Structures are given as structure tokens and as C-alpha cells.
Amino acid sequence: MSTPNITLRTVRIGLRMSQDDMARALREAGLRAGEPNDASKRLVQRWESGDIASPRPVYARALESVTGQPIENLGFSVTVPLVRVADDGAGGHDLASSADGIRAPHAPLPRVSAQPAHGAYSGVWLSRYEYFSSGRDGTYTGLHFVVMLQHGNRLSVRSLPGSSDSPLTMDLEVDGAVVTGTWTEQTASEGYYSGARYHGALQMLVEPTGRRIAGKWVGFGKDFDVNTGPWELVFQDASTSKATLDSYNRRP
Structure with a gap:
């Protein structure tokens, strides 16, 4: 019998997402990363029920982007190789559970590149930015502990929920020493x-x-004027284990 993936379900509920919401977020994450996927509510259901033991790398990368957690912390029973897969026309979604253990839904196995699963930037960082508040006539600092996950030249950054009342996300691309991208912050209600x-x-x-x-x-x-200010990310820890993330799930 399949073992339900309670961890993934707990993470999804913690994000206040329905299964439909998560599927939609996974598709959007794939589009942002240039790796379109066809995630559906049914696929999320099969992950959570344990019918599928492990997602394909393209879904694993999207899951990391959406949840801000490394794939090994999401309760899957099989290690997911996060290398990029060469297109061999086989298709398929995931590795499925069976009475004989784990089986691949299609054969032969896809070719993989030499790209490592996680790059040198993966880990826990301290995010610090400054902004001027015209309503309070002062400069303020925003602090978050964030998890950075690297796949190739893309960096997915998500704040740990206990580090701030205002969740922060960044989607970045690194080119040599240059990092460019976007940020989003949902301020505290x-x-x-x-x-x-x-x-x-x-x-x-x-x-x-x-x-x-x-x-x-x-x-x-706040008044829809365009502002700017300094922002820095300072490395804290290379580990993305659950124990490490729990230790940083607090206010800086």
C-alpha cells in the first residue's frame, strides 16, 4: 500500500493553498523558469496520497520554487535528481509506487547533463533592505532569513515564515558576478x-x-511613486536540512 505524503500536504496547507492553487502555482513557476509543466490538481493528489513516490526533476524544481523548501524536505520517499533532463520524447510525470517497489513510468531512462543539483549559492541567507517611509518620515530596515535554492543559473529565494510577518520571495538569475531579478513582499495584515x-x-x-x-x-x-534603496543578502549556512531551516525560522 502507498504511504501518504503527509509532509507535502502539511506544507501546502501551511501556504494556504488548495490542491488547485498549488497546481496553478507550479505551472506559473515552470513558466517563469522557462520549463513549462502541466501540473494538475490530480497530480498533486497523487503525490499527497503516495501513489507517486517521487516527482520528475522539472516538477521537483517547481515544487522548490513554490514552497521555498528543498525537495528532500517535502516528504517524498525517493531521492529526486535535480539535474536537467535531455528530451528523449518519452514524456511522463514521475516515479510511481508499485508492488515491486519503485518503477519508472517510461523506458529507457532519460539522459542527464552534468549540471549539479544545487549550486554554490544554495543555503540560508540573511536578507536586509532599506526603504524610506514618507508617511513616517524615516528610513526603515526589512530583515528576513531566506532559503536560496539554485538550479543552473537560476536562484529561487523564499523567506522562512517565522522570520517576518511579511513573506518575501525573489526570482533571480546569476550571470558571473551579476544577479538580476524580481522581488515580491506581502506586508503584514x-x-x-x-x-x-x-x-x-x-x-x-x-x-x-x-x-x-x-x-x-x-x-x-504607498503613493505609487517609484522608489529605490540598498539590498543585500549575507550568507549564513550552506545546509538546507529541516533542522537547519527550523533553527533559522525566527526573527533575525
Whole structure:
């Protein structure tokens, strides 16, 4: 009998997503990453029921982007190789459970590239940005502990829920020492900005040590004026294990 994936279900519910919501978010994450997928409510149901023991790499990368968790923390019973898969026309979604153990839905096995599953930037970072509040006539600092996951030249960044009342996400692309991308923050419903959602762009540079990424953000303010300010990411820990993430799931 299949073993239900309670961990994935718990993570989904914690994100306040229905199975339809998660499927939609997975498709959107795939489009942003240039890896379209056809995630559906039925696929999410089969993951959570344990009928599918492990997702294909393209779905695993989308799951990491949506949840902000490394795939090994999402309760799947088979290790997922997050390498990019060469298109051999076989199709298929996942590895499925069977009475004989784990079987691949299609054969032969796909060819894989030499790209490592996680790059040098994966881990826990401290995000710090500054912004000027015209309504309060002062400069303020936003702090989050975030999980960064790297696949090739793409960086998916998600804040740990306990580090702030305002969830933060970033979708970045690294080219040498240059990091470019977008950010989104959902402000706290009980805070000064009353749950408003803000988003904008980032242009940053990686320091030679690779342990600090710093630059500028641009975005719109409360009065819909365009603002900018400094933003930095400071490396904390290379581990993305559940124990490590739990230890940083607090306010900086």
C-alpha cells in the first residue's frame, strides 16, 4: 500500500493553498523558469496520497520554487535528481509506487547533463533592505532569513515564515558576478501597510567571496511613486536540512 505524503500536504496547507492553487502555482513557476509543466490538481493528489513516490526533476524544481523548501524536505520517499533532463520524447510525470517497489513510468531512462543539483549559492541567507517611509518620515530596515535554492543559473529565494510577518520571495538569475531579478513582499495584515502587496526589480553584484550579494532594489511606494534603496543578502549556512531551516525560522 502507498504511504501518504503527509509532509507535502502539511506544507501546502501551511501556504494556504488548495490542491488547485498549488497546481496553478507550479505551472506559473515552470513558466517563469522557462520549463513549462502541466501540473494538475490530480497530480498533486497523487503525490499527497503516495501513489507517486517521487516527482520528475522539472516538477521537483517547481515544487522548490513554490514552497521555498528543498525537495528532500517535502516528504517524498525517493531521492529526486535535480539535474536537467535531455528530451528523449518519452514524456511522463514521475516515479510511481508499485508492488515491486519503485518503477519508472517510461523506458529507457532519460539522459542527464552534468549540471549539479544545487549550486554554490544554495543555503540560508540573511536578507536586509532599506526603504524610506514618507508617511513616517524615516528610513526603515526589512530583515528576513531566506532559503536560496539554485538550479543552473537560476536562484529561487523564499523567506522562512517565522522570520517576518511579511513573506518575501525573489526570482533571480546569476550571470558571473551579476544577479538580476524580481522581488515580491506581502506586508503584514496588522502592520503599517495593512497587508499591501509590493513588488519590483533587483540588480545586485556578488562579492568575490561569494558570501555577500549586494545592490539596489526598485519598486513603487504607498503613493505609487517609484522608489529605490540598498539590498543585500549575507550568507549564513550552506545546509538546507529541516533542522537547519527550523533553527533559522525566527526573527533575525
